[in-house]
Amino acid sequence: MPLPSAHLPAPPAVTSDWALFLDVDGTLLDFADAPGDVVVQPGLVDVLAVLHGRLDGALALVSGRRLAQLDELFAPLHLPAAGLHGLERRDDGHESLHARPVALDAVLAAARSLAAKFPGARVEDKGVALALHWRGSPAAEEPLHEFATSALIDLPGYHLQPGNHVVELRPDGAHKGEAVLELMTHAPFHGRRPVFVGDDLTDEAAFKAVGSHGGFGILVGARQPSAARYALHDPAAVRDWLEEGLSLA
Known part of the structure; x- marks a missing residue:
């Protein structure tokens, strides 16, 4: 069983009415000294692919990484995603990007x-x-x-x-909470119960966003205070929890 945090209870099992939003570094993947050195654990891509299908497509990555990096890490998946904390977004196959200042x-x-x-x-x-x-x-x-x-x-x-x-x-003008709320206005996320899993301070805005729309946040680790309702011990516990979700109700 996945280990909960010392401060919050373990989350319930994934259900078929969720819209599931996942941070990447420190959540799905263990940290490395350099961002390019992270390792995608064997089987994780397959788990995400199956969950994406069973949630009718309502699974998205919400990360500080660029969309191109996410696609490279989780190839051949091309999931709905918000990159750079929401500055880059992809839903329904369309991408939006911001210009780089000189x-x-x-x-x-x-x-x-x-x-x-x-x-x-x-x-x-x-x-x-x-x-x-x-x-x-x-x-x-x-x-x-x-x-x-x-x-x-x-x-x-x-x-x-x-x-x-x-x-x-x-x-200015973009954060993970705003990115999640924007994704929730589109199919297949609209009308589902939003759940966000993340570890960092940058994920707190997303915890609050899903909480305000009938969902909840899942904190990875024991950082406090947090707007998350549940917690998992570390990325390994997240991966175990997601794998258990393959038998979602």
């Missing part, structure tokens, strides 16, 4: 120069956003965060999005 190129170069001083620190170019990672170099947290704060001067309309050993520079 000033971001100079910020990217400066960020990479700074990160190079801290072995293990990484700067991830997400197209319209930048992610500064220090999981592999804890000493880089303060200088990278200070840099990101100062870079906002050159990026009007941008804000900082803190995460798990990362801070992102990203455009």
Whole structure:
């Protein structure tokens, strides 16, 4: 059985009337020092494919990664998805993308120069956003965060999005909660009970969004406080729970 968190009960089994929204890193996949080093566990793609079918297509990935990265990770699946915390979206086969500001190129170069001083620190170019990672170099947290704060001067309309050993520079006006609510206005998600599974601070907006529409959030880990109603211990517990959901009612 999947392990619950120490603070919240384990979630109920997946049922056929759900709209299931899944974060990726730290939820479906275990973290790695570099985003490109994550491993998709054997069998996970098959589980997602079967659940997607049994939910009549109402399963979506909602991630900080780009849509192209999600498709590469979970190939050959081409699931409904919101990438970059909602800046990129795909539903009904259509994709919407935001334009990249010219000033971001100079910020990217400066960020990479700074990160190079801290072995293990990484700067991830997400197209319209930048992610500064220090999981592999804890000493880089303060200088990278200070840099990101100062870079906002050159990026009007941008804000900082803190995460798990990362801070992102990203455009205003989109977050995971808003992305979930937008997906819920379209088939096959509309009219179903929304459930969001995620681990990070960026997932709290989505927990609140599904909670306001008759659904609930499932936190991965023991972080508190959280708007989630249930919890699972770690990504391995999430994968076990999803596999058990193959026999959904």
